[in-house]
Amino acid sequence: MRLEPVLLSYASLACLALSTHRLRRDAAFERLPTVATLRASAVVLLVLAAWRAVHDFGPYQGPVAFIGMVSIAGLPLVLLLSRWPKGALVTGPATAAVGLGMLIPLG
Amino acid sequence: MKGKMAGSSIANGRMAARAFTAIVGGYAAAAGFVSLLARIAPVDRAEATIWAMTLSFLVYAGLILWAFHEIRLARVAGTIWGLAFGTVGCLWLLGPAL
Amino acid sequence: MPVAAGAGAVSKAASNAATGVRQSMAWIHGWLGLLAGWILFAMFLTGTASYFRPEITRWMQPEIDLRPVTAATAADTAAAHLQKLAPTAEQWFIYLPDARTTATRIFIRERPSPDPNAKPSPRRPELRLDPATGEEVTARDTRGGEHFYRFHFQLQIPHPWGRWLAGLCAMAMLAAIISGVITHKRIFVDFFTLRWSKGQRSWLDAHNVSAVIALPFHAMITYTGLITLVAMYMPWPIQANYKDPATFETAVFGAEPDAEVTGRPAALTPVAPLIAKASEEWGGGRPATMVVRNPNDATATITLFQSAKDRLNARGGSIVFSGVDGRRLSASPPPGPAAETSGVMLGLHMGSFAGPVLRWTYFLLGLAGTAMVGTGLMLWTVKRKRPGAEPLFGIRLAERLNVGAIACLPAGMAAFLLANRLLPATLPARGDIEVSIMFWTWFGLAALACVRPIRRAWTETLAIAAVAFLALPLVNALTTDRGFVRSFANGDWLFVAFDLAMLATGALLGFGAWRTAQISSRPVRKSRPAVRPAKPLREAVDAP
Known part of the structure; x- marks a missing residue:
């Protein structure tokens, strides 16, 4: 289905969200990774998403797909955070795992 | 800017003049400006024409926003209508290229 | 501004100016958004639905359920049907089917009568054919997805006023996007903030989130929307450069074959081989449209236009073949950087290159745009109501x-x-x-x-x-x-x-x-x- 750019983008945005001040204060998690770690993971996941988008959709449609899919991934995340902030902690790693898992057989 | 909305008919008239300058004058100025650029740009005619058409809306949008940002109405009207008549005048003097 | 101001005063003045810009931009953002907002909401929603234009049409004609065939077969069956229907027409237009539009569409332009006083022959309606057999397909009369698509930029208002009004609203949208970005200083801090049930605060959050999250799409779709009708909205650079606008069109799209009909009959060449030839010249690109001029005449030509279904640039090339012996006569010039840019902008707006995953992405982004306009409209009223x-x-x-x-x-x-x-x-x-x-x-x-x-x-x-x-x-x-x-x-x-x-x-x-x-x-x-x-x-x- 070529959805791994969406999954990786979602995970990346979840990392970014968890690194913001407001969420760290409101969600009151224990042993949350440091802001620097989260930001670094976000960048890595976003780069992977961009690479997959170009790989799946070609050099011309790839960038279009990447930008569109990052935006699309943001919508469910924001809706989730608005109701259940801790959800980011659960769904972020889960989507990262599925997205990265989809990369393995494809190489 | 909010003060302009309130009350007197003078303020309403000035607002109408500003909106007219922004929307109609801005269009004329943007059209004249990009057409003049297309006419004098030292590149292929067809390419220059398409670039001018493609970028014209950015110029128009910029002029609209500036027309409402700048407080002095005389300056807004002078600049925008000046640009419109100036560029169209130049184009008229130059005549079509092909 | 005092001339002898120190560094601190200068930076303070600069920040005052920034605040002033922000205030005036917020003001214009609110008014532009309000005045154009209702029409923009309708344009966004029907435009979003139009990403499924062929699918909506197929749903609205459930009688039609055709099996796909190759473009060559579809072209052959359509040409055979047209030979029976109008062998001496001036032009045949054949719109070839693809994975999404399953029927072949044909349109016939009759030769105008040589007598200048004769009444013009009535416009023939577009017909749809089963691509496998070339037989006409009949189904319930409907505008289908075409209705949402047309309404999205013509607003059901007589030509040209609907398009002008849509263009004016699109310009308001463009100015509103720019002023909105300038107004909104904490663009990335607010990215994840959505608070429910807090009245005005919630509407502001929802407006910010739907706007910021899909900002690249909103800016792209607004600007490229203006570009789709640029020849109507901004024809003046053409006027400034060319005495005759046709010269410009020839320079960009190539010359149209325009031979006078001779009246000497000549059998039309088989069309299927031309499809293969064109596809080879386009490196595998597919033809979407075939135009036959002066069929069955010694001056017959067949023009193939490239499909935009597999490329970003919506303006594909075209190749002209002789309609008598299938020789390649000419082709459209390769696009320069500006023509390529505007073609890609057109393609980005229509999204016809998008496969299923990308098309749903486009659809959801369109809904985000609709939500942005809708929440903006709500915010305008909620903000101005005084409790009690x-x-x-x-x-x-x-x-x-x-x-x-x-x-x-x-x-x-x-x-x-x-x-x-x-x-x-x-x-x-x-x-x-x-x-x-x-x-x-x-x-x-x-x-x-x-x-x-x-x-x-x-x-x-x-x-x-x-x-x-x-x-x-x-x-x-x-x-x-x-x-x-x-x-x-x-x-x-x-x-x-x-x-x-x-x-x-x-x-x-x-x-x-x-x-x-x-x-x-x-x-x-x-x-x-x-x-x-x-x-x-x-x-x-x-x-x-």
Whole structure:
């Protein structure tokens, strides 16, 4: 289905969200990774998403797909955070795992 | 800017003049400006024409926003209508290229 | 500004200027957004639906269920049919089918009579053919997805005014996007912030989130939308450079073959081999349209236009072949950087290159844009209402127009689809009646909503729209043989997806109705002036 750019983008945005001040204060998690770690993971996941988008959709449609899919991934995340902030902690790693898992057989 | 909305008919008239300058004058100025650029740009005619058409809306949008940002109405009207008549005048003097 | 100001004063002045810019931009953002907002909402929503234009058309003609064939076969069968129908026409237009549009469409342009006083022959209607056999396909008369697509930039207003109004609104949108970005200083901090049930604060959050999250799409779709009609909106650079605009068109798109008909008959060359030749020249690109000029004449030519279905640039090249011996005569010039840029902009707007995953991405981004406009409109009224005070006429009007756009337009769109299933298939002019029903429902419901209390109006119109969408799968199952269960069993995924999309839309509208009902059942803002401020009260009610 070529959805791994969406999954990786979602995970990346979840990392970014968890690194913001407001969420760290409101969600009151224990042993949350440091802001620097989260930001670094976000960048890595976003780069992977961009690479997959170009790989799946070609050099011309790839960038279009990447930008569109990052935006699309943001919508469910924001809706989730608005109701259940801790959800980011659960769904972020889960989507990262599925997205990265989809990369393995494809190489 | 909010003060302009309130009350007197003078303020309403000035607002109408500003909106007219922004929307109609801005269009004329943007059209004249990009057409003049297309006419004098030292590149292929067809390419220059398409670039001018493609970028014209950015110029128009910029002029609209500036027309409402700048407080002095005389300056807004002078600049925008000046640009419109100036560029169209130049184009008229130059005549079509092909 | 004082000349002898120190560094601190300069930076303070600069920050004052920045604040001034932000204030004026916020002001213009609000007014541009309001004045163009209702039309923009309709443009965004119907435009978003238009990403599924061929699919909507296929759903609206459930009688047609064709098997796909190769482009060469479709071209052959269409040409054979046209030979029977109009062997001496001036031009044949053949629109080849693809994975999404399954029928071949043909259009015939008759040769004008040599007698200048003769009445022009009536315009022939477009016909649809089964690509496998070349037989005409008959189905219920409908505008299909074409209606939403046309409305999206013509607004059902006579030419050219509808397009001009749409263009003006698109310009307002562009200026609103730029001023909105300037206004919004904490663009990335607010990225993840959405707070429910906090009145104005919630609408601002929702507006910010829907705008910021898909900002690249909003900016792209607005600008490229203007580019789609640039030749109409901004023809002046062509006027400045060319005495005759046709010279410009020839320079960009290549010369059209324009040979006078000789009257010497010559058999038309087989068209299928030309498809293969063109595809080879385009490196595997597919032809979308075939235009035959002067068929069966010694001057016959066949022009093939490249499909935009597999490339970003929506303006494909064209190749002209001789219609007598199939020789390649000429081709459109390769596009320069500017032509390529504007072609890609066109392609980005239409999204016809997008496969299923990207098309759904486009669709969801379009919904985000619709939500951005809708929440902006809501924010405008909520922000200006004073708790306890009777709102001004302008605000009350804006509130009613909000109901009319946000809740009643979806109801009208659902009515359009319901009418397609409920009107008899053989009713004369039923395509036009479907369109009328959409507008009667839309504006009628909006008028009715004006006589209801505002909260009730929201709940009722949203509920009606929700019920109309939820009824669609049921009505489809009762009136066609392509209901959900059978479609699922047959693997008819278009109809399955359509039913699911209608249910999801209905559920979303139903959720809106439920939320507005919750809010209106609270003891807030009765017509009698309440002394207590509304905001803390609402929060108290909302506390879990």
